[in-house]
Amino acid sequence: MSEFDWIDRxxxxxxxxxxxxxxxxxxGVLRPAGSPLIATLDTLxxxxxxxxxxPLDTVGQKLLRVNISDILCKGAxxxxxxxxxxxxxxFTEDQFAALCEGLSRDLDTWNIALIGGDTVRTTGPLSxxxxxxxxxxxxxxxxxxxxxxxxxxxxxxxxxxxxxxxRDAQSGIESDHAAHYRVPDIPPLNIADLIxxxxxxxxxxxxxxxxxxxxxxxxxxxxxxxxLGQIPFxxxxxxxxxALEMATSGDDYxxxxxAPAYDQHRLHATAKTLGLxxxxxxxxxxxxxxxxxxxxxxxxxxxxxxxxx
Amino acid sequence: MSEFDWIDRxxxxxxxxxxxxxxxxxxGVLRPAGSPLIATLDTLxxxxxxxxxxPLDTVGQKLLRVNISDILCKGAxxxxxxxxxxxxxxFTEDQFAALCEGLSRDLDTWNIALIGGDTVRTTGPLSxxxxxxxxxxxxxxxxxxxxxxxxxxxxxxxxxxxxxxxRDAQSGIESDHAAHYRVPDIPPLNIADLIxxxxxxxxxxxxxxxxxxxxxxxxxxxxxxxxLGQIPFxxxxxxxxxALEMATSGDDYxxxxxAPAYDQHRLHATAKTLGLxxxxxxxxxxxxxxxxxxxxxxxxxxxxxxxxx
Numbered sequence: 204m205s206e207f208d209w210i211d212r213x214x215x216x217x218x219x220x221x222x223x224x225x226x227x228x229x230x231g232v233l234r235p236a237g238s239p240l241i242a243t244l245d246t247l248x249x250x251x252x253x254x255x256x257x258p259l260d261t262v263g264q265k266l267l268r269v270n271i272s273d274i275l276c277k278g279a280x281x282x283x284x285x286x287x288x289x290x291x292x293x294f295t296e297d298q299f300a301a302l303c304e305g306l307s308r309d310l311d312t313w314n315i316a317l318i319g320g321d322t323v324r325t326t327g328p329l330s331x332x333x334x335x336x337x338x339x340x341x342x343x344x345x346x347x348x349x350x351x352x353x354x355x356x357x358x359x360x361x362x363x364x365x366x367x368x369x370r371d372a373q374s375g376i377e378s379d380h381a382a383h384y385r386v387p388d389i390p391p392l393n394i395a396d397l398i399x400x401x402x403x404x405x406x407x408x409x410x411x412x413x414x415x416x417x418x419x420x421x422x423x424x425x426x427x428x429x430x431l432g433q434i435p436f437x438x439x440x441x442x443x444x445x446a447l448e449m450a451t452s453g454d455d456y457x458x459x460x461x462a463p464a465y466d467q468h469r470l471h472a473t474a475k476t477l478g479l480x481x482x483x484x485x486x487x488x489x490x491x492x493x494x495x496x497x498x499x500x501x502x503x504x505x506x507x508x509x510x511x512x
Numbered sequence: 513m514s515e516f517d518w519i520d521r522x523x524x525x526x527x528x529x530x531x532x533x534x535x536x537x538x539x540g541v542l543r544p545a546g547s548p549l550i551a552t553l554d555t556l557x558x559x560x561x562x563x564x565x566x567p568l569d570t571v572g573q574k575l576l577r578v579n580i581s582d583i584l585c586k587g588a589x590x591x592x593x594x595x596x597x598x599x600x601x602x603f604t605e606d607q608f609a610a611l612c613e614g615l616s617r618d619l620d621t622w623n624i625a626l627i628g629g630d631t632v633r634t635t636g637p638l639s640x641x642x643x644x645x646x647x648x649x650x651x652x653x654x655x656x657x658x659x660x661x662x663x664x665x666x667x668x669x670x671x672x673x674x675x676x677x678x679r680d681a682q683s684g685i686e687s688d689h690a691a692h693y694r695v696p697d698i699p700p701l702n703i704a705d706l707i708x709x710x711x712x713x714x715x716x717x718x719x720x721x722x723x724x725x726x727x728x729x730x731x732x733x734x735x736x737x738x739x740l741g742q743i744p745f746x747x748x749x750x751x752x753x754x755a756l757e758m759a760t761s762g763d764d765y766x767x768x769x770x771a772p773a774y775d776q777h778r779l780h781a782t783a784k785t786l787g788l789x790x791x792x793x794x795x796x797x798x799x800x801x802x803x804x805x806x807x808x809x810x811x812x813x814x815x816x817x818x819x820x821x
Contacts (some may be wrong), residue, residue, distance in 0.1 A: 233551055
């Protein structure tokens, strides 16, 4: 069976929406939206963004989730996807099928319509790009630049799992963290409701929490004070160095956002109702930098605040 | 200067639209459209879809044009773009700047807003993906499946230039065809008006004219009869073999479409008014295959009707 039959057999069945037309048109049709329509495009390259030893169904799920994370953090709901697969010469049908199985799983879970894309050969490693659109639950898009003095800084889930998981996966240790490195444990869909209702600025934690908080500070022309002792780390913190390691390792794919301090009680109550795991970890103040503390003592900001691939 | 400064220096200036927010948000904002919004995603890999010797500004233009061609052939106008660049380790700032210069040129020419994307490293060759949206000038999207018995088959521009250009470029010959191989000479923007007004089915000629006509025939459950003698080839045809070579080599990025025979005079008059180069080359009939002829004699359909990368 040729690689073009693979598309028929494995990829076409994933493209079930009317806008996909079974991948039989040159283009996909984006579903109309009454509210702002946003789009993100993330690329994963073998041995850079995932390990050659990672099962390919997990790679398919990771590709979707790193993009879903970008949409959710903006208070938006994932919608339509276009997929580019650049396959190495030695890529087999079984590998293609496994990749599609992982994609299928998360397309279904997140109710995303695959509407188009491209499948090509490469002389290099497996490279995957996904464009994902999302419908905002707000009238205007939440930016990185909206944080205001007096806002509180929040993060969802646990921080440090990406870095710990990479270490475990590279060592062949099958831990929960390694599972998160392969298939990121991202916030549930209704985080979009919370973000849309409260956030003044938001970002997903992909580079590293401190680095990503720095993006909000920079774009908002404000300073962000983070209490390392408040961050919900994946491991019990031994010392500042250990905390900084987990706050800079990235690949967490949690949502980091700011919201007015006066909304703090209402925000926590809403999060509880929605079953969301949200923690206040700092605040926005005057200035234009990141300030860190642990147990009341200042902690110097490390030179490397995150990891960019 | 680090590769992330390159984004600031070369890529950010291209993202001028409000929806791009200077590439400072995790997502881009798609511009709302009253009519159907479509999207395409094409990937170019070095040494597969372009030559390592091709100047990088031409690669940037080619990346845009292979996608623009998909949008135009659907009777739609290009709109917003997301860009993924996977750079080899040895990629230099000058190379990045050249690539962006080519992108900038065609983003401006075609009035396309770059609203987001991703820049990563790869251990493999330079790989570029572009997602491009388009606004249809019709109320419903033109499919490959709309051709009806009695329709006429048309093509824009010249056919065979992609194949001839690849041959010249590989031999180091600086011909017009080689220039077209690097920067495809696609139909002008107002082809979208003609397609929207008349086409029953359409596709862009990327695999090869016969292969792409076959896609229309298959999806429309109809037969397509092509007179090779009517095809506007890039070179004077010597014999059937020569004609078939040019009709199967692909990379032409012209628009191939069907329209009702009764509209033929009006269609040619409109094309003339719009300054468009459109030629009738065949017709749609009952059946479900491709039939070829030259000077009144049947020509067997070759086994390889096109070239897919």
